[in-house]
Amino acid sequence: MIIFKGYTGREVALSLQHLFAMFGATILVPILTGLDTSVALLTAGLGTLVFHFVTKMKVPIFLGSSFAFIPGITAVVANQGAQYAGGAIIVAGAMYFLFALLVFALGVQKIKKVFPPVVVGPIVILIGLSLVGVGIDNSSGHLASDTESAFLDYPWLSWLVACFVLVVILVLMLRGKGIFKLLPILCGILAGYLLCLILYACGLNVMGFETVHSSNWFNIPYYSEGFLHLPKFEWSSIVVIAPVSIVTFMEQIGAMSSVSSVIGKNVIEDPGLHRTSMGDGLATMLAGFLGGPANTTYSENIAVLATTKNFDPKLIRLCAMIAIALAFFGKFGAILQTIPSPVIGGVSIVLFGMIATCGVMILVESKIDFKNSRNLVISSLILSVGLGFILSEYHGNIEITQNFSLSAIFVATVVGILANLLLPKDKSNIGENK
Numbered sequence: 001m002i003i004f005k006g007y008t009g010r011e012v013a014l015s016l017q018h019l020f021a022m023f024g025a026t027i028l029v030p031i032l033t034g035l036d037t038s039v040a041l042l043t044a045g046l047g048t049l050v051f052h053f054v055t056k057m058k059v060p061i062f063l064g065s066s067f068a069f070i071p072g073i074t075a076v077v078a079n080q081g082a083q084y085a086g087g088a089i090i091v092a093g094a095m096y097f098l099f100a101l102l103v104f105a106l107g108v109q110k111i112k113k114v115f116p117p118v119v120v121g122p123i124v125i126l127i128g129l130s131l132v133g134v135g136i137d138n139s140s141g142h143l144a145s146d147t148e149s150a151f152l153d154y155p156w157l158s159w160l161v162a163c164f165v166l167v168v169i170l171v172l173m174l175r176g177k178g179i180f181k182l183l184p185i186l187c188g189i190l191a192g193y194l195l196c197l198i199l200y201a202c203g204l205n206v207m208g209f210e211t212v213h214s215s216n217w218f219n220i221p222y223y224s225e226g227f228l229h230l231p232k233f234e235w236s237s238i239v240v241i242a243p244v245s246i247v248t249f250m251e252q253i254g255a256m257s258s259v260s261s262v263i264g265k266n267v268i269e270d271p272g273l274h275r276t277s278m279g280d281g282l283a284t285m286l287a288g289f290l291g292g293p294a295n296t297t298y299s300e301n302i303a304v305l306a307t308t309k310n311f312d313p314k315l316i317r318l319c320a321m322i323a324i325a326l327a328f329f330g331k332f333g334a335i336l337q338t339i340p341s342p343v344i345g346g347v348s349i350v351l352f353g354m355i356a357t358c359g360v361m362i363l364v365e366s367k368i369d370f371k372n373s374r375n376l377v378i379s380s381l382i383l384s385v386g387l388g389f390i391l392s393e394y395h396g397n398i399e400i401t402q403n404f405s406l407s408a409i410f411v412a413t414v415v416g417i418l419a420n421l422l423l424p425k426d427k428s429n430i431g432e433n434k
Contacts, residue, residue, distance in 0.1 A: 013186060056275070084233075095281070118366075127251065158341075164191070169350050214334075258299070258358045280296065302355065303352065
């Protein structure tokens with residue numbers, strides 16, 4: 001196929017790992033918000049390519065559907081329509097340009113003083129820990145669909161499949177040889193899928209193929225109120241969706257710090273935080289115009305980078321091209337949707353745990369001294385506030401109005417920034433940006 005021209009079989013396999021890592025979350029957002037999954041795949045792939053162009057092809061990042069925008073998009077689509085949501089998403093993307101100008105005007109060093117390792121490290125840890133619960137829910141069968149009723153009836157079976165996937169991944173990561181060591185995530189998913197096929201053949205209802213039978217081979221990504229329809233701009237919808245970009249911008253800083261730690265290159269300085277912000281903004285504006293959800297950097301794919309130790313950005317670009325192709329081939333996309341939830345759960349436990357570990361890595365490599373009370377207080381505040389809201393009845397979202405809420409990560413980030421700026425500094429502090 002033309003899409004694979006210039007890529008070796010090994011590189012295609014590595015790109016497929018990134019595809020599997022991003023796929024579930026990317027299609028879940030349009031399902032929850034009322035948008036089209038094919039359009040979401042199309043805009044995620046196109047947005048990723050735009051991001052790579054803006055960032056000089058240097059940052060191995062995949063952009064997918066953002067969870068932070070779910071409440072706002074859901075409300076606007078239900079009450080006003082997808083065209084109004086698209087207009088608000090375009091404005092949210094435009095706000096990234098304001099952030100980029102701010103970074104460019106102030107300089108990276110001043111931004112880093114606001115976001116030193118003692119703030120960023122705990123934020124990255126918090127991002128990973130906030131996602132682990134999804135992996136546990138999938139592994140336990142709580143998120144199983146009607147076509148996976150066996151997992152609902154026999155929770156132990158769900159845990160068995162998830163643990164099997166987890167063991168396969170860990171064995172390949174620690175003892176694998178050759179190509180298998182490079183593809184632990186993909187091999188884990190394939191092994192888990194094969195196990196579920198065997199269980200299905202034995203008469204257990206652990207997966208369903210109705211969507212595969214009903215889908216067309218060729219599918220034009222289209223959403224009646226979004227694709228090829230001019231977006232509409234209304235202040236009432238903009239005020240619900242656009243401010244969320246503040247949340248995702250702060251989360252992006254943590255993601256860029258995490259990527260820098262994983263690949264051993266400071267992408268905040270080169271190609272620059274202003275470029276990554278512009279790339280994210282353009283991708284989000286494109287998504288809004290075509291009728292897809294807002295885009296953001298994907299922690300799942302950062303975790304794949306940490307697992308495989310292969311940081312070539314062209315693998316992400318191939319993943320983006322495959323995602324675009326999948327948007328037009330309904331059957332293949334439907335097959336991916338048949339991956340049972342416990343298989344995704346077993347993979348998620350590894351991926352999200354590694355995100356949290358990347359935060360620990362930032363603290364260790366920056367030589368943060370936790371005997372220093374200031375460092376201890378800042379990190380403690382970030383983790384306690386963030387986890388407190390995640391584990392409380394708020395479940396990670398603090399409702400401000402009926403249609404607008406703040407994520408626990410955003411609130412914890414603001415608390416960490418204020419603590420870093422307001423608490424008196426000790427000259428003996430280790431790990432601060434001078």
